[in-house]
Amino acid sequence: MQHLSQAEWTAILLSLRVGIVATLVATPIGIALAWLLARREFWGKSLIDAVIHLPLVLPPVVTGYLLLLTFGRRGLVGEWLADHLGIVFAFRWTGAALACGIMSFPLLVRPIRLSIEAVDRRFEQAAATLGAPPWRVFWTVTLPLALPGVLAGMVLGFAKAIGEFGATITFVSNIPGETQTISAAIYTLTQVPDGDAAALRLVVISIVIAMAALVASEVFVRRATRRLHGT
Amino acid sequence: MLEVEVRKQLGEFALDVSFRSEGRVTGLFGASGAGKTSLVNIIAGLLKPDHGLIVVDGQVLDDTQAGRHTPAHRRRIGYVFQDARLFPHLDVKQNLDYGRCMNRLSFDPAAQDRVVALLDIGHLLDRRTGQLSGGERQRVALGRALLARPRLLLFDEPLGALDADRKAEILPYLVRLRDETGVPMIYVSHDADELRRLATDVVVLERGRVARAGSPDLLVERPPASPEL
Numbered sequence: 210m211q212h213l214s215q216a217e218w219t220a221i222l223l224s225l226r227v228g229i230v231a232t233l234v235a236t237p238i239g240i241a242l243a244w245l246l247a248r249r250e251f252w253g254k255s256l257i258d259a260v261i262h263l264p265l266v267l268p269p270v271v272t273g274y275l276l277l278l279t280f281g282r283r284g285l286v287g288e289w290l291a292d293h294l295g296i297v298f299a300f301r302w303t304g305a306a307l308a309c310g311i312m313s314f315p316l317l318v319r320p321i322r323l324s325i326e327a328v329d330r331r332f333e334q335a336a337a338t339l340g341a342p343p344w345r346v347f348w349t350v351t352l353p354l355a356l357p358g359v360l361a362g363m364v365l366g367f368a369k370a371i372g373e374f375g376a377t378i379t380f381v382s383n384i385p386g387e388t389q390t391i392s393a394a395i396y397t398l399t400q401v402p403d404g405d406a407a408a409l410r411l412v413v414i415s416i417v418i419a420m421a422a423l424v425a426s427e428v429f430v431r432r433a434t435r436r437l438h439g440t
Numbered sequence: 441m442l443e444v445e446v447r448k449q450l451g452e453f454a455l456d457v458s459f460r461s462e463g464r465v466t467g468l469f470g471a472s473g474a475g476k477t478s479l480v481n482i483i484a485g486l487l488k489p490d491h492g493l494i495v496v497d498g499q500v501l502d503d504t505q506a507g508r509h510t511p512a513h514r515r516r517i518g519y520v521f522q523d524a525r526l527f528p529h530l531d532v533k534q535n536l537d538y539g540r541c542m543n544r545l546s547f548d549p550a551a552q553d554r555v556v557a558l559l560d561i562g563h564l565l566d567r568r569t570g571q572l573s574g575g576e577r578q579r580v581a582l583g584r585a586l587l588a589r590p591r592l593l594l595f596d597e598p599l600g601a602l603d604a605d606r607k608a609e610i611l612p613y614l615v616r617l618r619d620e621t622g623v624p625m626i627y628v629s630h631d632a633d634e635l636r637r638l639a640t641d642v643v644v645l646e647r648g649r650v651a652r653a654g655s656p657d658l659l660v661e662r663p664p665a666s667p668e669l
Binding site for chain 1: 484485486511512513514515516517518519521523525527528529538539542543570584585588
């Protein structure tokens with residue numbers, strides 16, 4: 210296989226950065242929402258659940274367009290963020306991370322929610338009788354026991370984020386070096402006459418990244434699960 | 441001093457219990473389904489009574505008329521469950537230390553050594569909980585509850601899941617616990633022999649109500665209600 214060109218490297222590194230940032234920012238929010246959905250009854254719970262899952266069922270281009278309307282330079286939130294905090298999403302890699310984070314969010318939340326639901330509440334009761342207030346029960350018992358699900362959710366979310374295409378290209382376009390991820394680069398290469406070899410190289414790279422993520426998650430989850438069985 | 445006067449509706453089952461106890465070890469005796477576990481869960485603060493009052497050493501923990509309910513984590517009431525409930529992600533030493541950390545107590549190596557020696561668990565400290573036998577798990581659970589320095593210890597059939605040999609292994613530790621620590625205890629069991637060895641007072645529950653109360657001798661005079669109830 211030929212060596213990767215500078216442009217291809219740029220797309221690969223950008224994809225990794227976008228995927229990692231999207232996952233790291235989405236994880237704490239995902240854990241909080243997963244806990245709420247798993248352990249609390251409140252008004253509007255099914256609405257929140259539906260909104261989280263919306264990116265899974267909407268056409269990605271719709272999600273991307275909604276993001277553009279909301280977080281674009283003239284968008285409701287985007288304008289305020291740019292004027293007051295100097296944060297710009299439109300046509301930046303941060304916008305790509307936002308789009309990928311939202312698109313991958315349902316896949317990240319689901320395993321975390323399931324694993325929190327599976328945590329035996331009798332351990333949480335035992336912790337309470339030992340003097341742990343609810344938030345410390347969460348940090349010292351619930352979250353560690355749900356860790357395999359958290360890791361699985363993170364890997365799934367990362368894999369989805371790194372492969373996201375439709376919402377990203379609609380929201381932040383396809384700018385080499387700024388918003389051109391692997392998927393966008395492959396798309397561009399398939400549109401030019403002699404792009405096949407380069408496109409194939411990137412295809413192989415994305416397969417390798419996806420496989421590595423799956424293997425890593427398998428190892429982490431197995432290790433964390435073994436810990437939970439107390440052996 | 442413990443004062444309990446509670447009512448709680450649990451589906452079809454109605455719990456309506458009132459007793460006082462000044463004993464070192466109060467035995468709660470009754471067939472399964474008599475409401476023993478619900479009652480200790482209410483005392484621990486894991487379950488809220490519909491009506492009533494719970495007072496430990498003059499401190500009101502539950503008073504439904506005054507709208508008062510102290511949550512479990514502020515009661516300082518230790519609880520040894522039938523199924524031990526050791527935290528599987530922590531080793532034995534971390535399990536033992538959990539209550540001290542949560543109550544922000546300073547580390548007291550002498551207290552820890554005393555409890556470890558009392559329960560004979562020194563050789564288990566570095567083990568993971570999955571590597572313990574049933575009897576060892578229960579001893580560690582005892583130590584964990586004790587080291588949180590509770591003012592009252594609840595035992596919900598701690599020997600219920602063990603076979604006769606394991607029971608015989610643990611009982612002497614419970615006797616030592618009673619004699620060597622000053623912590624008052626409530627001990628739930630459906631085994632009259634166990635209570636005769638351990639309890640200083642006995643409360644007999646039948647179908648959610650107190651049937652009799654007094655010294656452990658009353659378990660000899662009248663045989664217990666048949667367990668098929």
